[in-house]
Amino acid sequence: MLLAQPTKSQAALKLGRVLIVEDEELIRETLAFALGGEGYEVVTAGDGRTALEMTYEQLSAAELTPPFDLIILDLMLPYINGLDLCRLLRRQGSNVPILILSARGTETDRVVGLEVGADDYLTKPFGMRELIARCRALQRRYRSPETTIPEDQILKFADITLFLQECRVVVRGTEVNFSPKEFRILELFMRHPRRVWSRDQLLERVWGNDFMGDSKTVDVHIRWLREKVEVDPSHPQILQTVRGFGYRLG
Ligand code: CA
Numbered sequence: 001m002l003l004a005q006p007t008k009s010q011a012a013l014k015l016g017r018v019l020i021v022e023d024e025e026l027i028r029e030t031l032a033f034a035l036g037g038e039g040y041e042v043v044t045a046g047d048g049r050t051a052l053e054m055t056y057e058q059l060s061a062a063e064l065t066p067p068f069d070l071i072i073l074d075l076m077l078p079y080i081n082g083l084d085l086c087r088l089l090r091r092q093g094s095n096v097p098i099l100i101l102s103a104r105g106t107e108t109d110r111v112v113g114l115e116v117g118a119d120d121y122l123t124k125p126f127g128m129r130e131l132i133a134r135c136r137a138l139q140r141r142y143r144s145p146e147t148t149i150p151e152d153q154i155l156k157f158a159d160i161t162l163f164l165q166e167c168r169v170v171v172r173g174t175e176v177n178f179s180p181k182e183f184r185i186l187e188l189f190m191r192h193p194r195r196v197w198s199r200d201q202l203l204e205r206v207w208g209n210d211f212m213g214d215s216k217t218v219d220v221h222i223r224w225l226r227e228k229v230e231v232d233p234s235h236p237q238i239l240q241t242v243r244g245f246g247y248r249l250g
Contacts, residue, residue: 015041075102160238178228181221189239
């Protein structure tokens with residue numbers, strides 16, 4: 001019996017986008033060829049800085065979807081090494097599955113890799129079939145919390161409940177009045193728990209591109225928000241400052 005084969009584009013749609021970060025060209029091209037043949041949409045980076053820029057650009061552009069569905073990450077890389085890159089991605093709030101592929105194979109190497117936020121660790125030299133099987137397993141386990149939040153319902157975080165359609169916010173059981181800007185900022189944070197937003201990103205999303213003020217406006221609104229949602233606004237536990245980056249929920 002003949003079964004219909006999915007076209008390559010249908011398969012890529014299902015498997016998603018994979019970012020390969022590897023400075024050795026031969027390995028990078030071999031991986032790209034193999035994963036492309038499996039049906040992944042493949043993007044490559046030859047060093048850590050390029051990879052960070054790619055993920056960061058896509059993170060700021062993405063609405064509700066993560067920038068990549070999977071990252072395969074070498075450790076010894078120019079400019080930013082794999083461990084630092086992994087750490088930075090997690091600090092930005094990215095929950096994309098990360099598989100480290102490294103020549104460093106001691107138990108300590110593996111533990112450190114997993115501790116900075118990688119989901120799996122494979123040592124070079126590796127078998128391509130095993131790598132592909134691990135990629136698939138990672139994706140099976142991966143469920144993005146961002147994509148599971150329904151557009152038209154209620155958002156909850158800690159003791160805060162946001163009723164989207166009614167534009168109401170309840171904090172620790174009490175209804176609190178929010179200005180439209182404050183509501184919009186809080187909604188953005190609650191739709192993307194743990195994601196770090198820079199001041200410029202918040203300005204763009206909440207105030208729009210034609211806003212002429214500066215990023216201090218964001219700080220002022222965050223202060224007002226903290227007065228409404230935090231138990232102790234001078235020691236925020238909900239709207240946290242991520243030094244050098246911006247703000248994060250939780
Ligand atoms: Ca390398």
